Amino acid sequence: ETGVTQSPTHLIKTRGQQVTLRCSSQSGHNTVSWYQQALGQGPQFIFQYYREEENGRGNFPPRFSGLQFPNYSSELNVNALELDDSALYLCASSPFRDRGTGELFFGEGSRLTVL
Amino acid sequence: QQQVKQSPQSLIVQKGGISIINCAYENTAFDYFPWYQQFPGKGPALLIAIRPDVSEKKEGRFTISFNKSAKQFSLHIMDSQPGDSATYFCAATQGGSEKLVFGKGTKLTVNP
Numbered sequence: 553e554t555g556v557t558q559s560p561t562h563l564i565k566t567r568g569q570q571v572t573l574r575c576s577s578q579s580g581h582n583t584v585s586w587y588q589q590a591l592g593q594g595p596q597f598i599f600q601y602y603r604e605e606e607n608g609r610g611n612f613p614p615r616f617s618g619l620q621f622p623n624y625s626s627e628l629n630v631n632a633l634e635l636d637d638s639a640l641y642l643c644a645s646s647p648f649r650d651r652g653t654g655e656l657f658f659g660e661g662s663r664l665t666v667l
Numbered sequence: 668q669q670q671v672k673q674s675p676q677s678l679i680v681q682k683g684g685i686s687i688i689n690c691a692y693e694n695t696a697f698d699y700f701p702w703y704q705q706f707p708g709k710g711p712a713l714l715i716a717i718r719p720d721v722s723e724k725k726e727g728r729f730t731i732s733f734n735k736s737a738k739q740f741s742l743h744i745m746d747s748q749p750g751d752s753a754t755y756f757c758a759a760t761q762g763g764s765e766k767l768v769f770g771k772g773t774k775l776t777v778n779p
Contacts (some may be wrong), residue, residue: 556710585765594673594756595711595770608766643708646765655701656765658710 556659558643564665565633573628573662575643582628583607583655586618587642593659595642630664638666670694673757673770680777686744688773690757693738697759701767702731702742703752714755715742747777 557576565571578586583602587595597610601620615631624645628636641665644656672691680686692700701716706718717724717731717740724731730743754774758767 577711583765592772594671594758594771595767596769597766600765608764610766644710644765655713655716656767658703658712660708660710 556643556645556657558641558662560662561654561660562623562663562665564667566667567633567635567664570627570629570631571633571664573630573641573664575626575628575645575659577624577643578657580623581645581647581657583646584620584624585646586626586628587644587658588612589640589642589661591639592637593608595614598628633666635666638664640664670768671757671759671770673773675773676771677774678776680747680775682747682749682777682779684747684777686742686747686751686775686777688742688755688757688775690741690770691737691739691776692768694759694761694768695738696761697768698762699760700731700733700740701758701760702729703756703758703766703769705756705772711756747775749777749779751775752777755774 559574585600587596589595599609600607604620617629619627640661642661644658701713703711704714705711719735728745733740754772756772757770760767
């Protein structure tokens, strides 16, 4: 069974640039959630995708957008990068159920540094 | 608005001791309370979880105590081991949603 994989693991961007982060969900999981974890903080929910559609969004501006593909993999796109976007971006997958368990399977994250 | 408050921020325990981490929540609609463990360079991993219909759940050396009236829950790690050294996050959600609200984390160090 393959776990959640994310790429790239580290990247450096400058203010105003755009970034795309990628995630492959765990085998059998069809729901993907993205979280932002600033240094020394807990993860914060960005959004969730199910059946290629956004299925819930946290308190993040529209310049944070995403996609889910038919194979359940996902992308997180951030436009007009700001210094405060520097963080670890975590992807988590879960199997969709009528009533979810709240159990997420996280990848190791993509560490984004904005200069 | 921080919906889940976690304390302490850091904790140092001797091997064999008991580690206790506390969390408090505000939203009474929360109905699922997981704890996640995160090692450096890794993503968080589910450790143990509880629903508010029980006051305690134990899995091996890890126990969650839940006080619904006080809106508090805590993680107890018995016989703490150096391998338990990690950052622990409490979290909460409602209605089975995978939109978890996390605490700020507790960095646990277990000295040999």
